[in-house]
Amino acid sequence: MDGVEKRKEELFGKLKGAASRLRHKIHEESFLRKVLEEKRKECGLNARELRKRRSRLEFRIATEATSLAKEREMMKAMKLLEAELVKASEFEKLERKLHLVLGDIRAAESEITQTRKDIEAAKEEIRKGRESVREKAREEREKEWQERKRAQLMARKAQRDEETRKEVAPYMGSVDDSGVDLGSIAVIKKKGQ
Numbered sequence: 001m002d003g004v005e006k007r008k009e010e011l012f013g014k015l016k017g018a019a020s021r022l023r024h025k026i027h028e029e030s031f032l033r034k035v036l037e038e039k040r041k042e043c044g045l046n047a048r049e050l051r052k053r054r055s056r057l058e059f060r061i062a063t064e065a066t067s068l069a070k071e072r073e074m075m076k077a078m079k080l081l082e083a084e085l086v087k088a089s090e091f092e093k094l095e096r097k098l099h100l101v102l103g104d105i106r107a108a109e110s111e112i113t114q115t116r117k118d119i120e121a122a123k124e125e126i127r128k129g130r131e132s133v134r135e136k137a138r139e140e141r142e143k144e145w146q147e148r149k150r151a152q153l154m155a156r157k158a159q160r161d162e163e164t165r166k167e168v169a170p171y172m173g174s175v176d177d178s179g180v181d182l183g184s185i186a187v188i189k190k191k192g193q
Contacts, residue, residue: 004129008122015115022108025101032098039091047088054081 061074 004122004125008119008126011115011119011122015112015119018108018111018115022105022112025105025108029098029101029105032094032101036091036094036098039087039094042087047085047092050081050085050088054078054085057081 057074057078061071061078066074
């Protein structure tokens with residue numbers, strides 16, 4: 001019973017830790033969502049689209065024969081794409097981090113659910129143990145009561161037997177503890193008399 005109580009207390013400690021982690025992760029999630037909204041407004045396009053545009057621009061720079069001014073213009077566009085790509089990469093990293101935080105939240109919630117089930121199982125085990133102790137005590141009291149009742153009945157029976165013996169004693173003649181003498185009850189006649 002003490003082992004179950006200790007286990008229950010350990011489970012409550014585990015539940016407290018998991019609930020604390022869950023609150024922390026929920027707070028982190030809300031913070032990341034706010035930052036993601038801000039980043040989304042800043043960069044607009046996703047990183048995959050920016051990478052495609054960059055690779056097309058690199059291909060054009062490498063393959064097309066252009067004037068020096070046109071090439072410089074393309075290089076400026078490339079630098080702008082690189083800057084946007086850095087922002088978009090930060091956005092992607094935050095999205096991945098948010099995804100991991102959401103996974104942590106789901107894990108913490110499942111841990112809390114399982115811990116609560118374990119606590120309920122421990123409580124039920126404790127309840128059953130206490131009920132069995134109560135049932136044993138109840139059976140013990142019932143047994144003692146039956147013994148007292150039996151002893152009272154035996155005492156009453158012995159008292160009634162004694163009273164009956166006292167009432168019948170004057171009529172019994174020479175009755176001793178071994179019983180009544182047959183000669184006291186009947187007259188025995190021999191054959192031929």
